[in-house]
Amino acid sequence: METVLWRERKRTLFGLPLSFTVYTLTETKLFIKTGFFNIKEEEIRLYRILDITLRRTLEERIFGLGTIHCCTADKTAPEFDIIRIKNSKEIRTLLSNQVEEERSARYVGVREYMGDEEGALEEGGVHE
Numbered sequence: 001m002e003t004v005l006w007r008e009r010k011r012t013l014f015g016l017p018l019s020f021t022v023y024t025l026t027e028t029k030l031f032i033k034t035g036f037f038n039i040k041e042e043e044i045r046l047y048r049i050l051d052i053t054l055r056r057t058l059e060e061r062i063f064g065l066g067t068i069h070c071c072t073a074d075k076t077a078p079e080f081d082i083i084r085i086k087n088s089k090e091i092r093t094l095l096s097n098q099v100e101e102e103r104s105a106r107y108v109g110v111r112e113y114m115g116d117e118e119g120a121l122e123e124g125g126v127h128e
Contacts, residue, residue, distance in 0.1 A: 002026035002027055002028060002029070003026060003027055004024055004025070004026055005025045005026060005027065005094065005098065006023075006024070006025040006091060006094060007022065007023065007024045007025070008022070008023050008085045008086065008091070009021065009022050009023075010022075010023070010083045010084050010085065011063070011065055011084040011085065011086065012084070014063060015063030015064060015065055015084075015086070020034060020035055020036045021033070021034045021083070023082050023085065025091075025094070025095060025098065027098065027101075027102070028045065028046055028047075028102055029043055029044065029045055029046060030043075030044045030046060030049075030082075030095070031043055031044075032044070032080065032082075042076075042077055042080070044070075044072060044074055044077055044080070045074070045102075046095075046098050046099045046102040046103075047099070047102040047103045047105075047106050047108045048072045048073045048074045049070050049071075049072050049095075049099045050071050050072060050073055051070065051071040052068060052069070052070050052092055052095060052096050052099070053068070053069040053070075054066055054067075054068055054069075054088055054089060054092045055067045055068075055069055056088065060084060060088075064086060064087075065084045065085060065086060065088060066084075066085065066088025066089065066092075067081050067082065067083050067084060067085070067088070068081065068082040068085070068088060068091065068092050068095065069081050070082070070095075082095075
């Protein structure tokens with residue numbers, strides 16, 4: 001079982017965690033669980049995340065929240081948002097550091113995802 005580094009619920013009106021969306025970050029994956037009756041669980045491997053952007057609307061700033069937008073090399077989730085979370089700057093930094101650690105551990109470089117179809121990294125493989 002992997003160590004959970006961070007877990008948070010999406011926040012709604014006035015920054016309250018009254019939502020059925022839960023984000024969980026481990027050392028190698030980010031999980032996004034949504035829904036109440038029909039549950040959807042997404043699993044994003046950190047080494048596939050290419051770009052991380054923090055967005056904070058005026059309302060989010062007032063309540064100490066932010067949204068992290070991620071672009072990935074994952075075909076099922078090419079882009080996703082970690083919506084309305086507390087401590088968004090710190091979480092963005094934590095996520096970014098974990099992405100870099102995971103990419104280094106797997107010897108993954110950005111070129112594997114940038115149009116190099118012959119050298120594209122396969123799931124679990126290492127590109128030299």
